[in-house]
Amino acid sequence: MSPHDIEEGAGAAGPLVSLFLELVRIPSPSGFEREVMDFLTNRLRGLGLEVGESAPLEDHPGSAGNLYCRLPATSSGFPIMLSAHADTVASEEGALPHPVLEGGFIRSGSRAVLGADDKAAVAPIIHVVERIVHEQIPHAGIELLITVGEEGGLRGAKAASMEGMAAACGFCFDSTGPLGGMVVKSPSQKTVRAAFAGTSAHAGVAPEEGRSAVAAAARAVAEMRLGRIDGETTANIGIIRGGEAVNVVPDRCVIAGEARSHDREKLENQVSAMLDAITFAATVEGVDVETQVVDEFHGFDLSEGNLPYDLARRALERLGIEPRPVTTGGGSDVNVFILKGLPCLNLSVGMEKVHTPDEYISVEALRRMEDLLLALVEEARG
Numbered sequence: 001m002s003p004h005d006i007e008e009g010a011g012a013a014g015p016l017v018s019l020f021l022e023l024v025r026i027p028s029p030s031g032f033e034r035e036v037m038d039f040l041t042n043r044l045r046g047l048g049l050e051v052g053e054s055a056p057l058e059d060h061p062g063s064a065g066n067l068y069c070r071l072p073a074t075s076s077g078f079p080i081m082l083s084a085h086a087d088t089v090a091s092e093e094g095a096l097p098h099p100v101l102e103g104g105f106i107r108s109g110s111r112a113v114l115g116a117d118d119k120a121a122v123a124p125i126i127h128v129v130e131r132i133v134h135e136q137i138p139h140a141g142i143e144l145l146i147t148v149g150e151e152g153g154l155r156g157a158k159a160a161s162m163e164g165m166a167a168a169c170g171f172c173f174d175s176t177g178p179l180g181g182m183v184v185k186s187p188s189q190k191t192v193r194a195a196f197a198g199t200s201a202h203a204g205v206a207p208e209e210g211r212s213a214v215a216a217a218a219r220a221v222a223e224m225r226l227g228r229i230d231g232e233t234t235a236n237i238g239i240i241r242g243g244e245a246v247n248v249v250p251d252r253c254v255i256a257g258e259a260r261s262h263d264r265e266k267l268e269n270q271v272s273a274m275l276d277a278i279t280f281a282a283t284v285e286g287v288d289v290e291t292q293v294v295d296e297f298h299g300f301d302l303s304e305g306n307l308p309y310d311l312a313r314r315a316l317e318r319l320g321i322e323p324r325p326v327t328t329g330g331g332s333d334v335n336v337f338i339l340k341g342l343p344c345l346n347l348s349v350g351m352e353k354v355h356t357p358d359e360y361i362s363v364e365a366l367r368r369m370e371d372l373l374l375a376l377v378e379e380a381r382g
């Protein structure tokens with residue numbers, strides 16, 4: 001298919017598909033979102049809306065921060081936040097997205113990742129805002145939060161200020177699988193890191209003078225219960241790093257891992273068991289150890305009776321789409337927003353094979369996203 005054909009196809013498929021194609025043609029791997037954010041900002045300002053942007057992430061000062069935009073309410077009801085991320089995973093060096101629309105599906109057409117994750121959400125959000133403004137569709141207040149750096153560890157969301165937001169709840173659109181998926185449950189996660197500090201010595205000449213940090217780290221890991229701890233809890237040590245040469249007793253070794261659980265108390269217990277194993281191993285091997293535990297995200301259980309769940313369920317049912325509550329083991333911007341106090345639901349967008357060059361989205365899914373957004377706006381209206 002030539003670029004000319006794509007344009008023709010896109011034109012026939014309507015403004016939403018054209019917008020999506022325009023967006024995916026702008027490369028925006030995490031940390032390099034400047035161009036795509038400028039595009040979105042211009043588009044929203046063109047509607048007469050005020051657009052704000054937070055400071056860029058520290059290590060990418062030349063890039064963009066999160067985009068905020070508010071549509072003041074024109075009706076009573078619950079103000080809602082609509083959120084998606086503008087960054088994508090990085091593509092193979094030099095590969096640029098060259099989207100191909102064929103048989104009702106949009107694919108990358110090159111070795112570059114298409115970026116439907118998460119532009120298949122960003123495009124319908126912007127398109128629906130345009131429709132709301134142009135067609136004067138009544139709503140109870142809409143706040144947009146388009147984040148950066150999601151793929152790099154939810155960094156935009158972590159830096160986002162939710163203060164001053166009027167939204168009663170939020171919807172993120174960043175889950176794979178067909179429309180109808182609602183992430184209602186997610187575990188809490190903590191990461192654990194331990195840096196063992198022993199004493200180096202020549203391994204052949206004076207090993208008794210050494211204190212091996214690698215031996216301590218190995219003992220610590222061996223003492224831990226890892227893998228699936230129970231139906232709700234998992235644990236893993238994913239990194240062990242130490243030693244310089246085969247003939248030197250190593251004085252430095254670092255281990256790092258994580259634990260997740262749907263039950264906060266079980267998570268606490270698992271993390272303390274891991275810390276106990278670390279302290280025990282350090283004592284036995286006679287080395288020092290420094291530990292660090294980081295709260296990566298708090299889990300949630302947002303089912304029946306929660307505002308975003310109820311609104312989303314009603315919106316999906318109105319469209320004849322069966323709501324599919326799902327549990328996730330991983331984190332998304334939603335975990336961070338909930339931690340900051342805003343009840344948020346992550347909904348499926350219909351993108352498939354994300355983070356690979358085979359990623360695709362159907363035109364039908366984009367259209368249904370538009371319908372879903374409008375149905376949510378309508379349900380939130382009093």
Ligand SMILES: [Zn+2]
Pocket residue numbers: 085117118150174
């Ligand atoms: Zn995503």
